[in-house]
Amino acid sequence: MTASVLQATDMPTRRAVLPKWLAGIAILLPALAFLFTFLVLPSIILLSYSVLTQSESGDISLPLTLSSYQRLVSGPAYRHVVMTTLRVSVLTSLFASLLAYPLAMAIAYGKPLFSRITMILVVLPMVVSVVVRTYGWQLVLGNSNTGVLNWLLQLIGFGPAPVKVMFTEWAIVIASVHVFLPLMVLPLAASLGRINPSLNEAARMLGAPAWRAFLRITLPLSVPGLLAGLTIVFSLTAASYVTPQMVGGNRGLMLGVLLEQQINTSFDWPMAAAIASVMVAIALGANVGVEWLVGRRAAARLRRSRAR
């Protein structure tokens, strides 16, 4: 309807010099050309290195080989890093979602002042550099008594330095939850805000206790926001560098750090490119996979409602 009105009014008055779709392409061209030149093309070149061979002098050329991938899959050290990355990413997105629910509920349903304060404090870390936030966690989680957490625990009577999480996977999980929490809270709050309040009221009026109304109505209807949040947090954690580098140490080696080591320490570009390919595959896989799941869920619901 809209398009036809626009065209009908447009044609007699202004004789278009270009057909509209062509003008559209023309106006899109600068942005597309920029992205193609500096993102798509460089990424393809980099990822193609993963199947090429690096000579002694460092030149990268034919023959084609899968040896970098082979090493990545069969070397126990490399496989360990892949597993650590996946484990940390899964744990981070799970903990972030648990922490995000009450915050998102407070934003969507809380008293105006509390909702506003929550919103401000959730967004604030998003505009503070990851380096600074992770530095904060270095201070909080420090393994000796000069770490904030250990200092506080000692003050209230736990022995000297009871918490030793720094330079473990758990330190990465804690700091990553903090870094990516806003990206879980915001889609969740948006999802919760779209739920029709009368559904909840009806459930309560018909005698459902609050927890039941939450489990049967609020929770299922917030799944789109939850899935969006889980996808973003999972793929960004799997691709992160700063946090694992600063708080992970050798026991929390993740793909991003391994990639950087291949470039700056081993100068092994094909290996770095293979790691990059795995990271891109994880990110794309998470995004495409969830989209597919959501599509299937919607289709299933449509079938069910037709069957009724």
Place this chain on the structure above:
Amino acid sequence: MAARLSGGGGALTYFLAAAGLIFIVSPLVVVVALSFSEASIATYPPVGFTTAWYQRVIVDDEFRQAFLTSVTLALASTVASFVLGLPAAYALNRWEVPGARTIETILLSPFILPILITGLALLQFMALLRMRDALTNLFIGHVLITLPYLVRTVTASLKQVDRSLEEAALTLGASPWRVFWRVTAPQITPGIAAGCLFAFMVSFDDFPISFWLSNAENMPLPIYLQNSMTKVFDPSIATMSSFTIMTGILAVIGLEKLVGLRRAMSV
């Protein structure tokens, strides 16, 4: 929206949310508190109260240079993203462009691709082209990460515009150009300003792009900070970090004033 958290469940939600807020602010508070410590090493507990670190950091040439580099980069990349992103998003949302969905996916692809890899790919590409000017390379890299924010914000703002106003203006004989400037633009300006501010902060805070593309002469603030953390162990690191936290606070106030945080974040 009316408050709908009540009873025991409501109290529990407030309690858990408050605990979550403490988790969110604690690493930031810890940094700011340390920046006033009189001790000569950056450990807890802080000792006494002094503004000496601030006085020292504020005249530190390297810190000022890094801050300036970051602000310049952020400004330039936001402007460039605006110039590239606004027309693109407008064409996608208002004109019948073939393959609009695919084009939108491409425009937003920097969101999905790991930024660390985007930066590395660009580094290698620039080396192949023999482009050795770090500032130019940084600029291009930062446009890559700010552009999708502009495209997304402009799209979101355009979707909120009442289309019937645009159609009415067209029917009454206004040219499409005039319709854009007199009807569409005033309605999308606050949203786009908020988007620009957010894009500015994305560039200002970036680490993974600058990590690959910066050099000793052109070092944005986050890179400079991370470098310093491995060499300097006094509270001046906390002080420099506090400056970036304050910049973040200013940005949040700006977003809240422009369109309100909830609209800026589409919540």
